Amino acid sequence: MATGRTPTNIAVIKYWGKRDEALILPVNDSISVTLDPDHLSATTTVAVSPSFPSDRMWLNGKEISLSGGRFQSCLREIRRRAREFEDEKKGIKIKKEDWEKLHVHIASYNNFPTAAGLASSAAGLACLVFTLGKLMNVKEDYGELSSIARQGSGSACRSIYGGFVKWCMGKKDDGSDSIAVQLADETHWNDLVIIIAVVSSKQKETSSTSGMRDSVETSPLLQYRAQTVVPSRVLKMEEAIKNQDFESFAKLTCADSNQFHAVCLDTTPPIFYMNDTSHRIISLVEKWNHSEGTPQVAYTFDAGPNAVLIARNRKTAALLLQKLLYCFPPQDRDLSSYLVGDKSILGDAGLHSIEDVDALPAPPEMKIPDQKFKGDVSYFICSRLGAGPKVVADENQALIDSVTGLPKGV
Secondary structure (H helix, E strand, O other), X not given: OEEEEEEOEEEEEOOOOEEEOOOOEEOOOEEEEEEOOOOOEEEEEEEEEOOOOOOEEEEOOEEEOOXXXXXXXXXXXXXXXXXXXXXXXXXXXXXXXXXXXXXXXXXXXXXXXXXXXXXXHHHHHHHHHHHHHHHXXXXXXXXXXXXXXXXXXXXXXXXXXXXXXXXXXXXXOOOOOOOXXXXXXXXOOOOOEEEEEEOOOOOOOXXXXXXXXXXXXXXXHHHHHHHXXXXXXXXXXXXXXXXXXXXXXXXXXXXXXXHHHHHHHOOOOOOXXXXXXXXXXXXXXXXXXXXXXXXXXXXXXXXXXXXXXEEOOHHHHHHHXXXXXXXXXXXXXXXXXXXXXXXXXXXXXXXXXXXXXXXXXXXXXXXXXXXXXXXXOOEEEEEOEOOOXXXXXXXXXXXXXXXOOOEOOO
């Protein structure tokens, strides 16, 4: 049995569109930030036993089918690379050829909403590949693991590393050069603070897979973006990250998010991932950035309405939180559950009680100061850059009962 924990990642240069559906090969490079796994991650336990009659998987306590091609690709590729394993203490020895005959039980848990545009499949499939690899004594490097994770979910390849990560689209037809590389680790630019507004934790109407397929088939803007816009943007973004140039980083991040959603609108039929609340958050950030004369905050939206806001430092993040809570106060007046993750940011913002939120002044850049949208944001998550996957050594934290071979509590 092995347990791993893998962070989610948020793209600042977006992946949207495949040139090969089966191998999940993208039409352009993409760049992401890995989030702190304490706040947004998937935990997966994989168990193997000669008594298991078939491969089975549970996600957040519910059994799901493993028959899909993506899960099968990951299982097949890891089994193919499995090596002999021996645990003398427990008296276990598994030969390389035995792995093919042994079935696995997989239990996975996301500490954030699944399929709501917060890259849950990226964390989940990266974690599956990483943990299976640990269980089956796979010795391949992270680049190779990222290539396997990519076959489960494209953006999963970027969750194999912490910090800033680039998924190289590659040129080869077999996808062997379509891998993730780390641009810088999580300590390189640790001033950045990330606040996520969870506008909706419902599953989205148009899945990323089908949305992408429609865009590739019908959007002329997608082809222009992939061939003309993204290559130069990627180079500029790499430079901005290397130099910790927040102004360039923010402008590129916002522009790329907006162009991704423009491609969605340019698709037939059009795809709407953002909603009115998403647009209000963009407006709030744009007005503030404009009034300061230089970007304070970058925004980016994946395939969903949730806003990922990246502040240049902690002081800026505290000011951002004040503005957000002025515009989007909690419906039930419970401040402690309205902000999760790094709650200490509330203290930095001088917000110790709901009365402090009530007393917040209107942001000076707002034209109509008394506009408030109570209940439009479900909750906020405060996070930061985080490290890549890691093994969870404490067996008490395993999600599978070592006696029954089933998820705990099932």
